[in-house]
Amino acid sequence: MTDTPAISVRGLTKVFGDKTVVDAVDMDVPPGAIYGFLGPNGSGKTTTIRMMCGLLTPDGGAGECLGYDILTEAPKIKENVGYMTQKFSLYGDLTIRENLDFMARMYRLKNRRKVVDKTLTDLGLEGRGDQLAGTLSGGWKQRLALAACMQHQPRLLLLDEPTAGVDPKARRDFWDEIRRLSKRGVTVLVSTHYMDEAIQCDFIAYIAYGRKLIDGPAAEIPAKVGLHTWRVDGPDLTELEDALASRPGVEQVARFGAQLHVSGTDEAALAAVIAEEKKKNGTHRWQKKDTELEEAFIYLMATAADNFGAPGGPGE
Numbered sequence: 001m002t003d004t005p006a007i008s009v010r011g012l013t014k015v016f017g018d019k020t021v022v023d024a025v026d027m028d029v030p031p032g033a034i035y036g037f038l039g040p041n042g043s044g045k046t047t048t049i050r051m052m053c054g055l056l057t058p059d060g061g062a063g064e065c066l067g068y069d070i071l072t073e074a075p076k077i078k079e080n081v082g083y084m085t086q087k088f089s090l091y092g093d094l095t096i097r098e099n100l101d102f103m104a105r106m107y108r109l110k111n112r113r114k115v116v117d118k119t120l121t122d123l124g125l126e127g128r129g130d131q132l133a134g135t136l137s138g139g140w141k142q143r144l145a146l147a148a149c150m151q152h153q154p155r156l157l158l159l160d161e162p163t164a165g166v167d168p169k170a171r172r173d174f175w176d177e178i179r180r181l182s183k184r185g186v187t188v189l190v191s192t193h194y195m196d197e198a199i200q201c202d203f204i205a206y207i208a209y210g211r212k213l214i215d216g217p218a219a220e221i222p223a224k225v226g227l228h229t230w231r232v233d234g235p236d237l238t239e240l241e242d243a244l245a246s247r248p249g250v251e252q253v254a255r256f257g258a259q260l261h262v263s264g265t266d267e268a269a270l271a272a273v274i275a276e277e278k279k280k281n282g283t284h285r286w287q288k289k290d291t292e293l294e295e296a297f298i299y300l301m302a303t304a305a306d307n308f309g310a311p312g313g314p315g316e
C-alpha cells in the first residue's frame with residue numbers, strides 16, 4: 001500500500017427532501033484496503049459510498065477518488081468501479097455467457113468474446129456458458145456476479161451486503177476471493193449489517209443517522225469504543241441478565257450462546273458490580289475478556305439510537 005489514500009473526502013453531505021441522510025462525513029480509504037461500512041438500516045451507508053465514488057453528487061463536501069475529483073471527474077471514476085449489489089444483479093433468464101457478455105458491453109470492452117471466455121475459464125465454467133444463470137446455486141450466482149463486475153478490471157469494488165443469503169462455505173470462498181483482489185491492489189468498500197462480513201474488513205466505519213460515529217483499523221475499534229467486558233456462565237442466566245441490566249456501571253448485557261457478556265465504560269464501577277455478584281452468588285463463573293467487535297457494535301448501535309434516534313435528530 002502507498003501512503004496516498006485511494007479515496008479522501010471531507011464534509012460529504014446529502015439531503016433528500018428535508019432529510020439530511022449524510023451529514024458532513026470525512027473519510028480516508030487506503031489503496032487496496034477492504035473498508036467496511038456498518039450501521040443500522042437507512043443510516044446512509046450506501047449514500048455515503050455512492051458519493052465517495054462519484055456515483056451520486058453530494059450537496060456539500062468535496063474529495064478525490066482514485067486521483068479524480070468526485071465533483072468534476074465522476075465519469076472517470078465510474079470507469080474504474082465495479083459494483084455488486086445486495087440483490088443478485090444478473091439475469092436469471094439469460095445464460096451465464098450472455099450475462100457476462102452483457103456486462104462486458106455495458107463497460108464497452110474491446111475483444112468481448114475473449115474477455116468473456118477468459119472469465120468463464122477463470123471461474124471453471126468453460127463447459128457451462130449456455131446454462132441459464134437462474135439455475136445456478138446461490139454461491140455460484142455470487143461468484144458469477146463478482147466475476148462479471150470485475151471484467152473491466154476496476155480499481156475499486158463496491159459490495160452491498162455481498163454474502164446475504166449465501167451458505168457459510170460459499171461465504172468463506174467469496175471472502176478468500178475478495179482478499180486476493182485486495183492483495184492485487186483493488187480497493188474494496190463493503191456496506192453490511194453482518195458481523196461475519198465486518199470481521200473480514202481491514203478498516204471499519206460505523207455510520208448511524210447519517211453521521212460517522214467511529215472509524216479506523218478494525219482491530220482498534222473495540223478499544224476506541226472504550227468498553228470493558230466480562231463473560232459469565234452458569235445457571236439462570238436470564239434472571240442474572242435482568243438483575244445486572246439495571247446496575248450502575250453495567251451498560252450492556254448481551255447473550256452469546258450459553259454466556260452473558262457484561263460491558264461498561266467505567267472499568268472500576270463494572271468490577272465493583274461483578275465483585276458484589278460473585279460474593280452474593282458463587283455459582284457463576286466470571287472471567288474478564290477483551291471487548292470484541294460484536295460487543296462494540298451492539299454498544300454503538302444502542303448509544304446511537306439513544307443520542308440521535310429521537311424525533312428531531314438528523315435521521316428524522
Ligand SMILES: Nc1ncnc2c1ncn2[C@@H]1O[C@H](COP(=O)(O)OP(=O)(O)OP(=O)(O)O)[C@@H](O)[C@H]1O
Binds near residue numbers: 039040041044045048
Ligand atoms: N434517491 C433517494 N431519494 C430519497 N431518499 C433516499 C434516496 N436514497 C436513499 N434515500 C434515503 O436515505 C436514507 C439513507 O439510505 P441509504 O440507502 O444510504 O442507507 P443504508 O445505510 O445504506 O441502508 P441499508 O442498510 O438499509 O441499505 C434512507 O432513509 C433512504 O430511504
